[in-house]
Amino acid sequence: MKQKEDLQETGVTTSVFGSQEMLKSAPTDKIPQKPTTPEIAYQMVKDETYAQTQPRLNLATFVTTYMDSYATKLMNDAIAINYIDETEYPRIAVMCAKCINIIANLWNTPEKAKWKAGALGIGSSEACMLGGVAAWQRWKKRRQAEGKPCDKPNFVISSGYQVVWEKFAQLWQIEMRTVPLTTEKLTLCPQEAIAMCDENTICVVPIQGVTWTGLNDDVKALNDALDEYNKKTGYEIPIHVDAASGGFILPFLEPQKEWDFRLKWVLSISTSGHKYGLVYPGVGWVVWKDKKYLPDSMSFSVNYLGADVTQVGLNFSRPAAQILGQYYQFIRLGFEGYKAIQHNSMEITKYLHSEIGKMKPFRNYSDEVTNPLFIWEMKEEYMKRGKWTLYDLQDKLKQNGWMVPAYTLPAKLEKTIVMRLVVRNGFSRDMADQLLSDIAAAVAELDKLQYPTPSRIAIESNIKVKGTVYTHTGK
């Protein structure tokens, strides 16, 4: 009887916003005692997912926010597929291997085997971890064979590292040695990196598309310096390239540039398929120069899925839809199609870079645009008499729907406040003009202020403003 009443309370005739549920807070701690209708559940969940901005106006993220409707359909159709069920979906495992082959060849792999050595990840984070662990395992094996201790591994990276490397260091207890970036050295200095190496160094990690600045570390110079150092010392310190962004830019826009497997000591490279690989999140890739650099200790075999399945990765089950998305993009766009999209992103970035550089308050951090993103800061003389900061500009732009983050640079440069723009597939010259006009209008308004803003006062008195470090950037 009780049950019947309850059903009448929220029954088939109840409208969603006429229901009891809409008068209550959504569950926070406990699972609700009773079910509700799918319409109401849908509405409650949906209403908590309002974006604070239009995804395509979010110029903070590197992650794909636009795919065409066929790609979207393919991925939606595959939403229920678990990648690890290789026996149920054997062709998806093959499709994944094809993607690895294609990427390995874009990076000039010398590997002759039909299937190149690589792995799928949820993003660059997992791919970086796998590259790092492989380097650690190889180092350990060599040390053990020499009867030497293996308890103090380290790796070398610039202070412009993405947060994943801090996780890698913490989770596997591998010391992270950072080469500071300075106003003179905007990217990893090869000599300083070498000076931090020793017998316990598992690898050096240059970055292509430094998250903080958009610049590329010079992998070739590092490779050459390392070659000399390895010859001198007898060590075999390799390079893992974190090419989260650059991995899908360089092959198309700078094919002549040697940053990849053409270099002797580059043994592994990782990238984010969901950044300039042009796929919705989450997909990442790691490729080794040859199977022999992927330690057996990282391949796990299970036999309970109906066949022996060998797998490299931190996750076991994972969505397969992203593989379909990646393979679709390769087929749909081809080399020329990727090149055209990355070219346009670069052209629009260069245009924005040049226009922002002309605005009175601003100075670009670097004259170079190497990836489709750049940062700028406030001119010193402007900073001295101004009443506002880039944080205020960030807030103003947000009112127009734009997400353009302001943040401080890493250690040794932490006093420098910058603003960053990331241009992705789906951003046009017309949108760039709208953004520039909104920036100009915001600056004109901020310039009229009679009194300094709270963020300005805080900076002047050296107070750390809560929440000023923009978390969306991954730091």
Ligand SMILES: *Cc1c(COP(=O)(O)O)cnc(C)c1O
């Ligand atoms: C984005 C990024 C990562 C992390 O990648 P996810 O795909 O978000 O996991 C790692 N390194 C660099 C340089 C990045 O830009």
